Amino acid sequence: MIENYTIYENDTSSDANGTLASEIPTGNVYILPWWQQTLWSLAFGGMVLVATGGNVIVIWIVLAHKRMRTVTNYFLVNLSLADTMVSTLNVIFSFSSMLNGDWPFGSAYCKISNFISILSVAASVFTLMAISIDRYMAIMHPLKPRMSRVTTLNITLWIWVASSILSLPYILYSTTMKEEYSNGDYRVICYMVWPDGPTTQSYTEYIYNVVILVLAYIIPITSMTFTYFRVGQELWGSQSIGECTATQMEAIKSKRKIVKMMIVVVFIFAVCWLPYHIYPLLAHHHREIISYRNVQHIYLGIYWLAMSNSMYNPIIYCWMNSRFRQGFKKVFMLCFCRRREDAMKFYEQRHQAFTRYSCSEPYADTRVTYNGNVNVPLHTVTETFNSSGASSSPFLLSKYGHKGQRRSNV
Structure with a gap:
């Protein structure tokens, strides 16, 4: 856009170039x-x-x-x-x-x-x-x-x-x-x-x-x-x-x-x-x-x-206009849904990363009954097996049912 261009006309004094x-x-x-x-x-x-x-x-x-x-x-x-x-x-x-x-x-x-x-x-x-x-x-x-x-x-x-x-x-x-x-x-x-x-x-x-x-x-x-x-x-x-x-x-x-x-x-x-x-x-x-x-x-x-x-x-x-109104609603809904999908993807990626790099043991929250003791942590039982020379695999607990019976609290 053209700017205002001001010319001053009231002053009669001028410099050597003739500029007022x-x-x-x-x-x-x-x-x-x-x-x-x-x-x-x-x-x-x-x-x-x-x-x-x-x-x-x-x-x-x-x-x-x-x-x-x-x-x-x-x-x-x-x-x-x-x-x-x-x-x-x-x-x-x-x-x-x-x-x-x-x-x-x-x-x-x-x-x-x-x-x-x-x-x-x-x-x-x-x-x-x-x-x-x-x-x-x-x-x-x-x-x-x-x-x-x-x-x-x-x-x-x-x-x-x-x-x-x-x-x-x-x-x-x-x-x-x-x-x-x-x-x-x-x-x-x-x-x-x-x-x-x-x-x-x-x-x-x-x-x-x-x-x-x-x-x-x-x-x-x-x-x-x-x-x-x-x-x-x-x-x-x-x-x-x-x-x-x-x-x-x-x-x-x-x-x-x-x-x-x-x-x-x-x-x-x-x-x-x-x-x-x-x-x-x-x-x-x-x-x-x-x-x-x-x-x-x-x-x-x-x-x-x-x-x-x-x-x-x-x-x-x-x-x-109802048709234009529907079109605007569609555009805004698409934008809203896209942002929601991006947020869900971000949440899933964080959840997967947390699960992948978790330092907790897989059976840390499992409780069992062992030798008459109720609610003994499973990793304690497996340590007992390790010290006695038995396998520490939870799968083998079924072979030693006379010593321990598994009961999950999860």
């Missing part, structure tokens, strides 16, 4: 205190863990179970793939950079990380729009043929192509810059240099952000609002002619559940990504925002809210 004195801070002011770093690390670490694990499980549930391979679920796999990409390939590196005020991952990955950030959000919102259109056609026009698997894959491919084209400027104009301080320290920042200037000062960037807002937020959200509103009217508002059979009622309930789930997904998406789209536009019109004292925490909060959208979807699927 106020442009050279005494040190890296973007390094947060350790306790703030700890809190933000816990917030982002938990989010990445839930998002990555949850979306990987969603992909497995759909691809590993034949009855889950529906058109809607194929689109959900595409949505989970986009969410997994942004949580693993962008969030970890961008958060590390924002936490320490430094980008140590090189210029090439600066381009890749910024490209993935827009690629994933565009692919996510276009996939949500494709799901809403598919639901609209299935419910509003039930007699028309459903979308085939080949058509679904083609639409998914075009979603990624369109998202890549929309994200292309981040590959072209992202770069890194070394910023030095008066105390000798320095940091590397990952930002964008447009043809007409750096980020927050470029009018081209402003136009691009407006295009992203329109194409990747306003139009998809408007389209999904209309389609789900019409679908809601059809499922909850219309009255069927005649009495519905049990099968028809079950089909209507199933469609309602899917539509409810997707409405919640779209609503969460709209809430999470709205501040992310508004912030760069506000920063262009009010440049003093990027110099605000707590702007680093504000931007971290906006960024966390946007990226956290990737962890909510698996939770929503598990909460509102």
Whole structure:
């Protein structure tokens, strides 16, 4: 993610190189205190863990179970793939950079990380729009043929192509810059240099952000609002002619559940990504925002809210869809059973090792009656036999029954 790039314009004094004195801070002011770093690390670490694990499980549930391979679920796999990409390939590196005020991952990955950030959000919102259109056609026009698997894959491919084209400027104009301080320290920042200037000062960037807002937020959200509103009217508002059979009622309930789930997904998406789209536009019109004292925490909060959208979807699927819920339970049970099996194997190995290397005698706990004495230890009897020249084998006790009769207490 692009860092805030501050240009100071109030100081007129300059050094021999023409650099304004106020442009050279005494040190890296973007390094947060350790306790703030700890809190933000816990917030982002938990989010990445839930998002990555949850979306990987969603992909497995759909691809590993034949009855889950529906058109809607194929689109959900595409949505989970986009969410997994942004949580693993962008969030970890961008958060590390924002936490320490430094980008140590090189210029090439600066381009890749910024490209993935827009690629994933565009692919996510276009996939949500494709799901809403598919639901609209299935419910509003039930007699028309459903979308085939080949058509679904083609639409998914075009979603990624369109998202890549929309994200292309981040590959072209992202770069890194070394910023030095008066105390000798320095940091590397990952930002964008447009043809007409750096980020927050470029009018081209402003136009691009407006295009992203329109194409990747306003139009998809408007389209999904209309389609789900019409679908809601059809499922909850219309009255069927005649009495519905049990099968028809079950089909209507199933469609309602899917539509409810997707409405919640779209609503969460709209809430999470709205501040992310508004912030760069506000920063262009009010440049003093990027110099605000707590702007680093504000931007971290906006960024966390946007990226956290990737962890909510698996939770929503598990909460509102019984089949996904069963899939999650199956995964968790497999993990629990595997840990239990490992624990049992460990216990058995320890037990075998203890038995193998035990120093106790095999008949140490056996008691016998010998020469009228009750409960004499067997090893005492065998020692007596040894001293008299007889065999010490317990088997031979039967030959000397007139001297001793074996009685086991075990």
